[in-house]
Structure formats: structure tokens, C-alpha cells
Amino acid sequence: MARTRGSLTPQDAMASLSATVQRRWKTWLVSPDEQNSVDLPLHPPTGKATAQDVTAASAWVRSWQNWEKTHPQARVVWVEKSWTAAGLGRQLLPDRLQVAGVDALVSLTGTTRYWRGLVRRFAALAGASPAPAVREAAAAVLPRWRDLDDADLSRVHAVVDWFLAHPSSGLMPRAVPVEGVHGKWLESHRTLVTRLVAAHRGDTSGKTVATLTDLGLVEREAQVRLRLPEGLPGWAGVPGDVTLTWSGAAGLWAEELTGSAPPPVTGVLLVENLETFLALPASPGRMLLWGAGYSARRWATLPWLADLPVWYWGDLDADGFAILSAVRSHLPQVQSVLMDEAAVRRWLQLGTVDSNPDRKNLSALTASEDAARDLLASSGNLRIEQERILLSEAVDALTGAGFYEED
Numbered sequence: 001m002a003r004t005r006g007s008l009t010p011q012d013a014m015a016s017l018s019a020t021v022q023r024r025w026k027t028w029l030v031s032p033d034e035q036n037s038v039d040l041p042l043h044p045p046t047g048k049a050t051a052q053d054v055t056a057a058s059a060w061v062r063s064w065q066n067w068e069k070t071h072p073q074a075r076v077v078w079v080e081k082s083w084t085a086a087g088l089g090r091q092l093l094p095d096r097l098q099v100a101g102v103d104a105l106v107s108l109t110g111t112t113r114y115w116r117g118l119v120r121r122f123a124a125l126a127g128a129s130p131a132p133a134v135r136e137a138a139a140a141v142l143p144r145w146r147d148l149d150d151a152d153l154s155r156v157h158a159v160v161d162w163f164l165a166h167p168s169s170g171l172m173p174r175a176v177p178v179e180g181v182h183g184k185w186l187e188s189h190r191t192l193v194t195r196l197v198a199a200h201r202g203d204t205s206g207k208t209v210a211t212l213t214d215l216g217l218v219e220r221e222a223q224v225r226l227r228l229p230e231g232l233p234g235w236a237g238v239p240g241d242v243t244l245t246w247s248g249a250a251g252l253w254a255e256e257l258t259g260s261a262p263p264p265v266t267g268v269l270l271v272e273n274l275e276t277f278l279a280l281p282a283s284p285g286r287m288l289l290w291g292a293g294y295s296a297r298r299w300a301t302l303p304w305l306a307d308l309p310v311w312y313w314g315d316l317d318a319d320g321f322a323i324l325s326a327v328r329s330h331l332p333q334v335q336s337v338l339m340d341e342a343a344v345r346r347w348l349q350l351g352t353v354d355s356n357p358d359r360k361n362l363s364a365l366t367a368s369e370d371a372a373r374d375l376l377a378s379s380g381n382l383r384i385e386q387e388r389i390l391l392s393e394a395v396d397a398l399t400g401a402g403f404y405e406e407d
Helices: 010-030 047-052 054-069 102-108 112-126 132-140 150-165 183-188 190-200 246-250 254-258 274-279 293-299 318-330 341-350 367-378 391-400
Strands: 037-041 075-082 090-100 223-227 241-245 267-271 286-290 310-313
Touching (some): 010 037, 010 090, 010 102, 010 132, 054 075, 102 112, 112 132, 112 150, 132 190, 150 190, 183 190, 223 246, 241 246, 274 286, 310 318, 318 367
Parallel strands (some): 267 286, 267 310
Antiparallel strands (some): 037 090, 223 241, 223 286
């Protein structure tokens, strides 16, 4: 469709309205009775601009005349403007597009069905007449529940009610007596459940209820899996692959840390995935630590890691870089391996679509790591799993990074 520079065509206006609607879902859920309207300037061409291309300017006016006839949900405001410079005198031109109310906005942008679905699911989650704090909390975590099926929405509602009635149950997560709920379900929906429980208790920030322990449950102590180097003092006869409780792992080499001797390891490699953790060869003095996904954020706080050389190798995807950034926030000396732009280019043919292509700012990444993220995004939001990279080339990269010693 013809247009003049700076003037909005109907297609331009619809794209702008669609973007506005997408931004306002949460606001509308919090304040369903609030009048929401849009007043969009259309920037009609001046007489001087029209003189340069009268045909395009006239076609632009006709496009709005035709559009107005078929879109009764909106109002096009026509204003008399001077086109004297183009030899056309004064003309009545479309100046603004006005849409009043949520119903009109969703109808105009073709999102009525989606919006009604959100409202229905919101009511199933928060109740028919939720308190303002609960309404705000549920809207704030919209991405956590908009794709849940009806069964899970009902479970969330039932679980929140149960925790409100039993604030100090002392149960293990898998023992919560709500049908269909188990430890993994609770962990997967923890943010949603804790925010709603906190809101019901009057905390709109969601900070006082952030963990399963805050819900009155007793969590099993986290377990840390390590592959220790051979010949460690006091570890004779102990398998090199050991699993320790969090407190046991944190207490390793406590005497060395409080005295003058360093821990009896010379460096640690955190590996995101178990298969790679098990497949990598051992090296004298070096420890392998299974990151177990986002658990690596906690492992990074192990006190004996603070003064050791630390390497991190994870998946080339949104989660892998988020984990790396979180680990480096605790351990600024962390050096990543196979998580730069060169690694992405080398293994791009093995990429698959990332189902969670989050591009949030990760302040602890290097320029090279950020470039790797950009390349994955520009290549179609791809991810490259750690396990798909040839082990021999991974060992070469780890050797080049200093984890393994040169032969």
C-alpha cells in the first residue's frame, strides 16, 4: 500500500496496536474495570510533502477511508489540513486513530479469544474475586501460568489453599496431600506457588516466601557429586566419584582453609550435564564437579572454590549462559570453555531450536560469550547441547584453556 514518509498506514497502525495490547495483558488482569484506550497519531503528510508525490498521498488517504468502513471498533479522527503547497487547497485528512476499551482493542487486533482465555485461566488460578495483592501477584507471573493446562491450574489453586491452611506442616515436598502433586511438580511451579502464597499472606513483593522451606516444608539436603583426583591425602580407598551432602561438601578441607595450607586440588571444572561429567578423563590434581544445571549456582558458593582456578563448560543455549553468569557472580575467576562465538560456529550444524530463547541481560558474561548468544539467536534461536560436541575436541579445548596439562 502506498504511504508517505512518516505517515502511518492501516497496517502500521495495526502493528502498533498489537504491540500495545501485548504489553497490557498484565495491567488489564490487575485492573479489569479500568478504561483502557489508545490514541494513536497517524502523522498525515504536509502540503510540502504531498507536493513531492501527490499520488502516494492520495492513496494513503483512500486507504484510511476504506479501512474505517470495515473496522467499526475504532474511530478515525479526521482533521482539515492545508495542502495548498501541492495545489490542492484544504483537505480533510485522517489525523488520529482512537480505540476505547479492552473489548474493542482485543477485537480489533484479533486477540479476543486469547484474552478471554487469559481471563478464564486467571480466575481459575487466583479465584473469582481475588484480593488486589493476589491479583497483582498472579499477573506478575503471567508467563508461569498462561500455558498451563486446566488440571495444573486447578492444582496450583488447591496447593496454595493447602499451604495457607498448613503454614508449618513439616512435610517433605512429595508428601503434600494434594492429588497430582509431587516434589518435582512443586519445584517446577515453585515461583508461581510461592508468589501466590506470599500475596495471600500480605507480602506483595514475594520475598518472604521464596523457597519450599518458606512454605513450611522440609527439603532434603542438596547433594553434590564430585570426581576427585587420585592420591588425595586421607582419601585412600575412597572411590574417585563421590556424592556428598551440601554440608559435607562445604566442609571439605576446612582445616586447610582456616590454616596456611591450600585445598589439595589445583583446579575445578564445573560441567553442566551428567553424561559429560562422567565421560571426561581424569587429570592429576584436578577435580570435576557436576553442575546439575542451575544447581551450579549453589555449588559456586562452596567456600574452598573461592581461591581456586575454576572452569565452566555448559550447553550453548539460554540456560547454559544464564548458569555461567550466575556462577561467575560468585566466582569472578571462572573461565568458560567452548562457550564462545568460535565454538558456536564450529558446531552450529548440530543446533536445534531452543524452546526457551531468553535474551535477558546477563551482566557477568564476557564479550565473546555475548557474541555466542547473539549468533545462536540470529541463526534461528538455536541451542547446541554439550553432549553433542566431540569429546576429543572438548579435551583439546580444555587443554588449551589450562584445565588439562599438555602432554
